[in-house]
Amino acid sequence: MNASDRSAPTLALDYFDGRRARALRVQACIGDGMLHLRGDGVERSVPLRDVQWPERTRHGKRIAHLDDGASLHAPDAAAWDAWVQAAGQHDGLVSQVQQSWRWVFASVVLLLGLVALGYQWGLPWAARGVVSFVPHVVDETIGASAYASIGSHLLQPSALPQADQQRYRQAFQQAVQRAYPDGGAPDWQLHFHQSRIGPNAFALPGGTMVMTDELVKLVDGDADAIVGVLAHELGHVERRHGMRALVQATLLGAVASVAFGDFSGWLATAPVVLGQAAYSRHAEREADRDAIRLMKAAGISPLAMVRFFDKMAEKTGDREPSALGIAFASHPPDAERVAMFREAAATP
Template sequence: MSPDKNTPQGLCVDYFDGRRAKPLTSTLRREGDQAVLTTPEGELRLPWQDIEWPERTRHGGRTAHLASGGSLHSADGPAWDAWLRAHQVSESWVVRAQQSWRATLLAVVMLVAMGAVMYRWGLPWATSGVLHWVPITVDAQIGQRALDSMDGQWLHPSRLPHDTQRRIAQGFEQAVQRYRQAHPSPHQAPPAVRVYFRASKLGPNAFALPGGSLVLTDELVALLDDREDVLIGVLGHELGHVEARHGMRAVVQSTLLGAVTTLALGDMSGLLVSAPAVLGHLHYSRQMEREADDTAIRFLKANGMPPSIMVTLFERLRDDDPSRPPDQDEGGLGIALSSHPADEERMARFREASQGLGP
């Protein structure tokens, strides 16, 4: 029996019975709750609900799967879709949305907006939750690993006299004691901090690593050779990063981002293993920098020093690098491995914090 042409009553399909590789050119029609398939070998009746109809797509052929293991194929997608519509085969809203460029555009916009919201608020919230369960001892391990990876690459043994290193380190240690007496930690014992002196290709610099390692470069000490009070203030800023666990927060946040990316792209290896590299290219958020500046302000006040002395740092950094714009907000490594608020904004905050305290 020759099959009918495509009509609302009959659809020309290739029928694979699941046993033979060669299809049978057949005609499909519907009678009530049955699908009637007319093949060259006779008529086959199938329960309509036993056929798994495919979702409509814009391009390509169509394939329906049968409960018996066979399948129906058609290269004429529009004819297949028209035949199903004629027999009132309903489509889900998802299928209809997929065929609408307006719905697709809306979905893309919503996805981008949701990603931005998750990155802005969801990721910090998740990071805080994870960080709550990460022991402080892990900070020190990662910080030491990061320092080891930097030594010999960016950092080299300090050329400062030992007396100079000892004087700065002892001065900072005494300042930390006074600060912690004035501002005791309400939750847990504050982390121990240690200053490491290094010569560096980074120029005048200071940065904090998780666990309490503070790195001060020879170049910054030379830049402030007559202003050790400002050096102490710089270290107070880095102390703020340590106490707020900003370095570890950045590692966890980068790991969470990597995990999300991994779920989409695969390869779960090397997330926490890459922590030193993450720290080496770290960009603290501007909010973290403002928090560390707030700590520096409290730190200096607790030691009887006006926060405005920190203006000297920015002025000398600018004199040392004339190309540095006054509204710079991307310091490369800057004063900590970070992305900082504009210099002018920070100087204004330090000056404002000194009002009523004298010069």
């Protein structure tokens, strides 16, 4: 230890050599880029770069680790901090941030912003990316399985005359051909059923679409309204909303389980339910825009969908989302959707 080291501030510490449980009392000082330890049979100098310095916290002892497994313990945290500062050692960036409420507040705001961005755009983008690598045969397999399951519990054979069913299929087929004059329309199969779910229509992965007899009766067989509803469901098929919903639910569940622990708890399931509802509403808006595009290409006024919602409002008593919605998933308010179709009808 040279003259400059002797004038450097010293601190009494407990030294553990990593081999014995007994603490050795040493005097420590810092100088010439080295940590010098002297006392109780210990005499060594360690380069500062080989010392893992503890972060400064409000409570608890300070423990510094050496590269050979030894460690230094300072029961008096305040004395350690004063000694380190007097020796010219400064807190790292992380420690400085942790000790500043302004930095902590800014970090929390940044974290919340990143979470919001991931929720709003990141997760849907990731779901689209994953689905793009999933072969369409997977959609068909899942759709067929879901159709069989739903059919065994909620659906019954249709009571609509075959001639009416064929007329609606043909009207929709003609509309699709006009909307896709060069081909490229997604595959679809339309099934009519009596049901326990009332006036409804829904699309399953792979192109299976179901329309209930009750919905046909609700619109008094209005072919244009039926085509509009089916155009909406075809939008779900084309954008693979069903598969995206499965992927998003899986990703949301994984994130929630990491963030909140036990997935069975309500705190973990609530973000999944709320997140899926928000993504579903976005999917419904996309499908409504697709329906408008198809209807206009087929020469059908979007006002046909306004008539549909009017009939639904008479059935339910309001324009708010209900169990008698156009599909199983959560939807935007009916009033918002009606306004969209009215605006589309007024726009050339």
